[in-house]
Amino acid sequence: MTRFDKELAFLREHKGAIIGNWQVKIRNAYPGYYEGDTLLIETGRYFEYITGLHIPKEQHEIMSNAPNWAKRLVENNIPLHHILRSHHYWRSAMHEVLGESRELEVGRVLILLNELEDRMQYYQETVCHIFLELTNAKLSEQERAIIQLHDDRxxxxxxxxxxxxxxxxxxxxxxxxxxxxxxxxxxxxxxxxxxxxxxxxxxxxxxxxxxxxxxxxxxxxxVMEEPFVQVTPRQLLDSVVSLLNPRFLNENVNLSIELLEEELLTIQKVAVQQVISNIINNGLDALTHVKHDKEMMIRGYVESETYVIEFTNNGPAIRPEIQKTLFEPFVTDKVEGTGLGLAICKTIMQKNNGGISFISVDERTTFTLNFQIREMREA
Missing domain, CATH: 1.10.287 (Helix Hairpins)
Structure with a gap:
């Protein structure tokens, strides 16, 4: 027995109307999501939980089924906001039924609604918590599968x-x-x-x-087959630029080189030359779209414990939609490109204790190579 026996009896008398009202609202809001007998069974249990004030909400049998219900929602790809909206529809359905009664005292009805709201809120928070845990676990599993697929590729x-x-x-x-x-x-x-x-x-x-x-x-x-050797940035650049010099001349590209600091870089020379060659060739490809005053500048300098080499050209910007994934395999904006060049460059730079990055805006694209020189000195 509870102090709201009369009000609860009224709710149970109108159980079908309340559940029917809720189902109309939820199905109209999300057509196709909530069909079949399972929904009727679950809503009936939920109604008994809400109105079962004689059983503490923490001890009600429905709480033991909350993990299964949350799991079913995740498996059926039900969005989280459905749970929140469902709570609102239950409250609305009970308000509408109780509002039709002329026998119940308004004050007592309001107090009862607060207690019912507390029980609904408790169940909703429990299901949402489990739902988020299961969703995060599902996302982590999908991420692992994607990483495995990427590694296999x-x-x-x-x-x-x-x-x-x-x-x-x-x-x-x-x-x-x-x-x-x-x-x-x-x-x-x-x-x-x-x-x-x-x-x-x-x-x-x-x-x-x-x-x-x-x-x-x-x-x-x-590239770990290649030994590490010590070379200066100028030795590194001159050998690559000499190979590409005919292209600079044939395509009328003005090249300027400023190496403000000289350091001994301990690197895999041929591999890093491949990176430099790729970056320069990509820059020359971009400059084919420039009609006049084609320019490329190479700068080398020391910044903190890093030796930096920048390659800048005044060609068009790299398309924004591929900038975030430019160093991933098979990403390219060239018609006949393989999309492997910059992915290879990234791998080589990582093996050489360095990094590669870029900034691209209209008429200015800069690729930057970074080499850690502190560890080189210690070595």
Whole structure:
């Protein structure tokens, strides 16, 4: 027995009307979500919980079923705001029924509604708490699955890259040997033009070699096969720029280089040259869209414990929709691009205790390489 026997008896007498009222509201708000007999069974239990004031809310049997109900909501992809709106519809349905009674005292009805509201609030908070825990667990599981899929994808790329590099390296080794023999067997009578041709071929050979090194960064052997050596930033840059100098001349690009500080960088030289070559080539590709005054600037300087190299061009900005994912595999804005270049660059820089980033706005794109020089000095 409770002090609200009369009011509770009235509610139970109109149980069907209250539940029916609630169902109309929830189904109109979210059509297709709440159909079938299961809903009728659960709403009946919930009504008994709300009106069962003689049983403390914490001890009511419905609380033991709250985890199952929350799990069912998550499995059926029911949004959290449905739970909150449902609470509002229950309160509204009971208000409407109680408001039709002329026999009940308004003051007592208001006090009763406060107690019923407390029970509804308690159940809602319990279900919401479990719902959020289950949702977070589900999201974590999905994230792990995505990471695994991403790793599997990279492993596949690695196997393909290693296979391609192996097949290409064999004939390249032969080509390099024959180029060396040709140069050794040439005489002064053969003319300077042939020497220039040989220089071009050897430069292109080195460029291909760097591309293969980049591909190997996705294989299991990766770039860790290459030893670490000490080079100055100028030594690092000059060898790459000399290879790309014909392109700067042919495409009428003004190149300026400012290396304000010189440091010894302990790096994998060929791998990092691949990064620099990729960045410069991407910049030159962007400058093909510029009609006049094509410019590229390379700056090197020390900032705190870091040596920084910046590559800036005045080409168009990188499209905003791909900027956040630019270093991920297969992301590119080039029609015939593979989307692997910058992903390879990121891997190489990480292996060399460095980082790569960029800023791109209209008529100014800057890629930045960072090398930790404090650890280099200690090493």
């Amino acid at each position: 990279l492993n596949l790329i690695g196997k393909m890259a290693a296979s391609m590099a192996h097949e290409i390296r064999n004939p390249l080794t032969s080509i390099k040997g024959f180029l060396k023999l040709i140069r050794e067997n040439m005489t002064n009578e053969d003319g300077s033009k042939v020497y220039r041709y040989l220089n071009v071929v050897e430069n292109e050979f080195e460029n291909i070699h760097m591309q293969i090194t980049g591909l190997l960064s996705f294989s299991k052997k990766r």
